[in-house]
Each structure stands twice: as structure tokens, then as C-alpha cells.
Amino acid sequence: MNNCFLEACWGRPVDYTPVWLMRQAGRYLPQYMAVRSRCTFLELCKTPELAAEVTIQPVDFLGVDAAILFSDILTPVEPMGLKLDFVPGPVFENPVRSMADVDKLRIPDPESDLPFVLEAIKILRRELSGKVPLIGFGGAPFTLACYMVEGKGSKDWSGIKRMMYAAPDVYCALMEKVTMMDMEYLNAQIRAGAQAIQIFDTWGGILSPADYERYVLPYTTKLINGLNRTETPVIHFVKGSGTMLPVVRKAGGDVVGLDWQINLGDARNMLGQQTAVQGNLDPGVLFAPNDVIEREVKRILDENAGRTGHIFNLGHGILPTVPPENARFMVECVHRLSKR
């Protein structure tokens, strides 16, 4: 059993720095595209055997130290009562705009509403059979609320900000419900066998640190406190949060995810040496020639300066046009250059 990833999550010494890539199962891999050509994106998420197949692909191809369940952060929002489609970006037919809309939302029962996710986890634990640990995941309440209110991606997220500022009662009621959903959903993933949980707050960084602390932190804190994490470390990733890591830290969790806009050494100093970190190579570096990839991997390992509690990753999802062999070379560099 390769326990390197979990040991690093707990801040314990490891023989080399573990590495995985956000969105490592995805469009940049021809073997993923082959599966994807036979079904829609949502069908892939909802078919446990297929989801398990594409989850394992990058483990074999890249040689990473963890698998992450193939799914989408919006999957559990659909059984809350919002009709979801991908065109290819996510679109909700009936976004949340009023208290009446919030009242209509239901908290799904993961076992009956999202059985395909739990089934995929069980298949994966069997098929991985201890090869590498399996990470489950969910969107942070704020990021899910962003999509639920806007109905789709946005450049300026003015809809959610307008609600947050002008209708705080509606905003809070929505965030409460999403937090409860998330708690049920992620605990079900843990029960099904997920060995770590990553919480993705892709849009937490669109707020000022003061507004993040006022409008987001209470909900993420409540969520993390509500997870059964005795044996399951929680990675909390807020994209664009390099300027407010001490605030993000307050949410709890075992590992703080870092995007590439911050020097990793600076981040560790801001967080304190007790907090494990995950990151933080610019996904764009995977377009570079091998010597630059190696230089940048080395820079980040140097910035970490041999401290325990570092999981190597990109600072955001791998880009769809990256050559797969560059990703594999990056993984090889991390292992080679970090060998104790």
C-alpha cells in the first residue's frame, strides 16, 4: 500500500513528496476521451463502472500517489431540485433567486439520491486494492451557491454578490441548506470508503478577505466540523486565497490547498508549520519543455525546504490541451527530486 499521500496529509515524514493532479482524470487523456465519446458528461458521472474506469486511468498512466473520484461538484445539487445540464459549461435551468426558491430545495439522501457516487467509491476501493488512496470531494458551500444563484459560470458573479449584500436572509438560508447537503454527502462518501476529502472552493477568492470571513468562512467551518474525519483528512482548497490564508486556515481541515499565485514558502509561513499544504505548480507550466518543468518542480520543492506535510499538485485543474507526457514527466520529477 502506497500510504505516502495520507501520511503527508497528516504531516508525517515520508520518503518522497506525494503528488496528484487536480482534474487528473479528464480531457487531456486520450483514454478518457475514448470513454467519453460513448456517453455524455453527466452519464459518465452517473455510471459507477465508467466513473471508476476513468478515475483509475491517470493512476496507471501518470504514476500519481492518489486517485480522485471522477465526478463533478454540481452532481449533488441536482437532487436538491435544480435541473443541471452541461453545454459544455454547467447550466441550471431554474436558478435560485428568492426565499421561495430556497424553500423548495431539498437535502438529498446520498444513499438513495446519489447511489452511483457511493457505488463508484466502492468499486474503486476494490479495484485500487490498496495501490493508492482514494480521494472523495465536494464543492464548498459558497462555490455551489455561486452556480445555483447565477445559473451558470460568470465573469463577475454579480448575482451572488447582489444577493449576499442586498438579501442576506435569502443568502444565509441558501448557504445553510447547501452546507447541510454537503455534510451529508461528504460523510456518505467517507462511509463508502473515501480515504480523504477535498473541498473545492473555486470561487471563494472572488471576495475581499473581509467578505470571505463574514459570508463564507462560517459555513465552510461548520461543514468541516461536521465531517467524520478521525481517519479521513480534509483538504480545503480556496482558489485565489493566497492573500488570506490565515483566514482560510480558521475553517479547520488538515491540508490547505494553494494556487500558484503564491510562493509556497510564504504560504507555509502565513499558515504556520503545523498546517500541511497542497500545491502549487502553475498548470500552464505543463506546456513548457522538460527543462522548464523540472526547474519549476525543483523551485517549489526548494520553497518547501524539506518540511513535512507537503503534497505536490497543480495550483488548479490540469488544462485540457496539455500533452499527457508532460504531466507524466512532472510526476516523475517530483518523485525523483524529492527522494529523501
Add this chain to the structure above:
Amino acid sequence: MNNCFLEACWGRPVDYTPVWLMRQAGRYLPQYMAVRSRCTFLELCKTPELAAEVTIQPVDFLGVDAAILFSDILTPVEPMGLKLDFVPGPVFENPVRSMADVDKLRIPDPESDLPFVLEAIKILRRELSGKVPLIGFGGAPFTLACYMVEGKGSKDWSGIKRMMYAAPDVYCALMEKVTMMDMEYLNAQIRAGAQAIQIFDTWGGILSPADYERYVLPYTTKLINGLNRTETPVIHFVKGSGTMLPVVRKAGGDVVGLDWQINLGDARNMLGQQTAVQGNLDPGVLFAPNDVIEREVKRILDENAGRTGHIFNLGHGILPTVPPENARFMVECVHRLSKR
């Protein structure tokens, strides 16, 4: 003469905190839309009388302490040899992809190639007649190069990153030429009467701090060093740079622009008390009711804690759907709450 803005740029004591808004002349104002309905965006940029008219509109309506020339950062790139259109985002018909493309670029002569910009500045100095100072501006070399290489806006800017990493000779040759163009262009604006210069590096924050320092900082430093700024302060704004302000500071310049992702007090501590700052209200706050706008203005003034050298602004351009009266109320709050 309202000299408050210029005094604050120089870090001198002022009676109240000066304020202006990035993109204050623009689509959120009905009086702007009225002018714009009679011509294209590029025609507006290229007709000095109209550019001057829309430049003055927000000075009258909002009561801000500075006017900023109405133009676009890509205006001077067209006479370099790239065909520019707005659809409505900027598109270059013939983007820069090779050394041959870079070799073909010429350095425009501002007096003969961009006379409309200099003429607009002269009209504005006359019409403003000392009411408020006039800010000229340009895009930072990196941000201009981003558009010149991609040919348009991008989500991941993989084209410029690929060139930067894989063809550094082409990248450096391009950056050198853009830097020279910028220097000529901004010095011509100063000669024509611009009383301050803002350099917009909208995309500098897409790089890691290490890559920013390696690939961007040398050019911005060269540009700022080449400006005749004895009597003309330079504001350097790198969006997304809250995690690397000490690096941004190295470029020189008199004022560092801040986006809203950082606590203003933290920023001043990172920069040192000698460096004036500009910012940093979340543009989304202008969708909020008055009490929230006032609360957020007060928070930022409190974070500055009465230090000299603060110009109030948004952390990025005003959004097109903001109610104009909210922007006016924000300006009124800044003046009222900062009165010494």
C-alpha cells in the same frame, strides 16, 4: 485647482482621501451610452472631441478627484501593425506567433500615429481647466503581449505561457518592442499634458511570483525607469498581485494599485509605509444597498488607518450593470468619512 489626487500620489497629507474609479467613463453611465450609440468603440477612442466628452462625464456626475483619459490599452498596438477590432471583446486579426511576426512590428511615433490621443489630452487639459488632474494610461508590456500573442482574451493564457517557456527568444524580443512602444507612447502623453500615468497590468497576476519576477518585472521596470516622471507620478496596477506586492514594488513607480483580494492594511505593511497605494473596493459592492457600500468604504479607510498616500478606487474596473447613483454614493462616502 483640486490637487488632492496628485498630493496623495506623492504621499503628502491631504484634507480628505481622493477617489476615482477605474473605467469611470463607461457603459454604466447613460450619458456615455448616448455618445456611444452614435459611433463604434474604436471611433470613440479615435475622435478627440468625443473621447474628451466621455472623459469629463463622470467627473461631473460622480464628483471624483481625477479624470482618466478615455481610451483603450490596445489603441497603440494597432499602429505596431496588428489589425484590431472589438466584437465586443478585443480581437487581433494577425496575432504574434513567431520571430518573423515580432520582426514585422514597428514602434509607432505617437505624434503621427496616435495624434487623436494627444489631441484628446490637450482638449481635456483646456476643458478641465484645473478642476481635477488628468490621468493618462497604458497597458503594461506583459498585458499587451498577452493579447498580441493570443489574439484575444483567454481563460488560461496558454499561448503566451507556451511562448514564454518554449520560445523565450521570441517572447523577449516581443516584450522589448512593446516596452519601447509603451515608453514612447506614455512619454508623449506626459508631454501632451497628462498629469499622472497609470500602467495597467491586468494579467500580470496569472503568473507565479517567481515567473512574474523572471518574465515580467524586468520590462515593467525598464518602462517605468524610462518615463519622464519628475512632475508626473506613475501608478502601477497589477491585478492579482496581492501575494507578490514586494516584487511588484521593485518595478518602481510612485503608487501601487491594489485589487480587492487583499486587506489594505496588510498591503501597506508588505509594501512599506513609503509607498502610496490605490484601491481597493470590490466592484461588486456597488450592487449593494447604501448601508453596505458605506460599511465597506469605512472598512477600507479604517484599514488604511489615516496613513498618507492613499487614493481610494475600486479594485478593478466598474461593472457595466452598476447603478450610477451607487457609484456616486460611494464617492460621497469616501469624501465624507475621510474628512480630516
